[in-house]
Amino acid sequence: MSIYSAIKSVLSVAIVSALIVPVAQAATVPANYAAGVVTAIDATAGTATVDGTTFAAKKTFLGELSMGTEVDVAYVTVGGAKQAISIELTGMDEAVDLVD
Numbered sequence: 129m130s131i132y133s134a135i136k137s138v139l140s141v142a143i144v145s146a147l148i149v150p151v152a153q154a155a156t157v158p159a160n161y162a163a164g165v166v167t168a169i170d171a172t173a174g175t176a177t178v179d180g181t182t183f184a185a186k187k188t189f190l191g192e193l194s195m196g197t198e199v200d201v202a203y204v205t206v207g208g209a210k211q212a213i214s215i216e217l218t219g220m221d222e223a224v225d226l227v228d
């Protein structure tokens with residue numbers, strides 16, 4: 129392998145790495161957290177309201193919730209709307225995934 133080929137290979141790896149790492153980091157969005165009592169469930173709109181804050185959620189999982197249930201919500205804000213990424217019923221070992 130010539131020096132030119134070796135330098136070309138190293139530069140190619142460095143450039144690809146420089147492009148991939150920021151994209152991977154940008155894809156990681158930190159979640160916010162909320163805890164409270166389910167005060168409303170709207171299966172038609174695909175939302176659950178916890179202590180006055182409304183979260184978009186999978187309609188199929190809204191049936192897992194009931195009014196008055198205490199929950200912990202992990203969510204991200206997308207375009208101003210809060211999207212639940214998980215809801216854990218307080219006192220349960222398994223989280224209910226509510227992402228659409």
